[in-house]
Amino acid sequence: MKMKKAIQLDDRDNVATVTDDVSKGEQVEVLSPMGEVILDTKPVEDIIFGHKLTLRKLNKGEEIIKYGEVIGVASKPITVGEWVHTHNVESGRLPTSELEAEK
Amino acid sequence: MNEFYGYERPDGSVGIRNHLLVIAPIDCSYEPAKQVAAQVEGAVAVTQYHGCRADEMLVNALVGTGRNPNVAGILLFGLGCEVLTNDILMEGLKDTGKPIESIVIQEDGGTIKSMEKGVRALQRMSQEVGELQRETFPLSELTLAVECGGSDATSGLAANPAVGVAADRLIEEGGTVIFSEPQEMIGTQHILARRAVTEKVAKDIYEMIEKQEKRLSAMGVDSRYMSKGNIDGGLTTIEEKSLGAIRKGGTKPIQGVLWNTWDRFDLPDEPGLYLQDGTGWDVPSVTHMVAAGAQVVCFTSGRGSTTGHAVAPVIKITGNPKTYENLEDNMDINAGTILDGGESLNSVGRRIFDEMVSVANGKKTKAEALGFKDYVVFGRSRAAERLLGHC
Incomplete structure (x- = not known):
């Protein structure tokens, strides 16, 4: 079976985007922009296509880097292979909590 | 590969096509103008639909299109009583040294006689243009416009970053890249400003995006808003969403903001990366980047x-990949190979760059081969801009 992939869009990124739906515990290969395998990881939960997982452990308040830029900060500690989204990231621009409240 | 084959214009600019442009300064003369263009090989007619006024934004777009190096000859085809006259356009075009003819229906013997004169003028130009030869020029003569439209979750992941790789490469070759759509830059102004070459450019970037936020706000839209679809698709913050859009412009320093207002229509004055004060609406966005001198466009689309x-x-x-399969007849490059892990981002970026050079050399894009000639001039409401304190 073909290995599921996640791609790191910039070599400074600490998150990668999965290019397929992946299941908890499934082996995922993380590719750099050059196409090299930089990490083999097992997501700690199911993650759907287009969503992100962490490449390393992040402390609360640590910056989330994608495209080589800060896209937000961790609102709680995040372990390697964990799904990274609105439940554990705050935007510097619009607090996620405020966004949730508006919905 | 650091050269391309192009056509040198009398003003020293280098075109990659030899279009004959028929400009109807107002839609009143557009129907006959279209028929005139249809009679002559290589001719295309354009107009603007913003009413009878000589608004500078409209003049600049039409003049800019005529000045584009891909235009080899121009026919101005006016009605006669319009505010935006052929003479106004002529004033902005004559120093290009390109062949230009002016016909006014109300002064040149009526519709049919004017059309006949127009066809004869274009026929002469078409014959002359046929003699132009391509010569080699450095890639630094190229200006690339990048645009995205019909985005989906793959846009920020594959197509935009891959086009960004090609944009970076063109700048390394001494070329110029323009991207626009300020609405899609919201939330990344601090990132873009950090890449500005001077403090003044950084200030311009903040100002351009803030103005866009004010326009949205006046329409009752919170510019920081992300749709449920965005969030369900995996976008966590507005910064992430906008980064996915701006990545199509690559990662190079930003030389300047090309303002597009009543007072000015800026063109890149040296090589490098520029942001245009344009619109997020695809065709007008492309139209205004081409009016600022872009000879070639890379357009990403998820859908x-x-x-x-x-x-x-x-x-x-x-x-x-599914869109490529569905619309292969009109999508030139499949960057979806990044997503199935078959190809790296950088490799797709190289393919896009190579395709851009081939297209510069004369290879027709799929839209060109199908004869699609989109053109829409974008105009802001001056009244609304006044009320917002923008002019």
């Missing part, structure tokens, strides 16, 4: 798009 342009080839790139 697929048919867009071409009257005088500039539009290379369309999708990051969605």
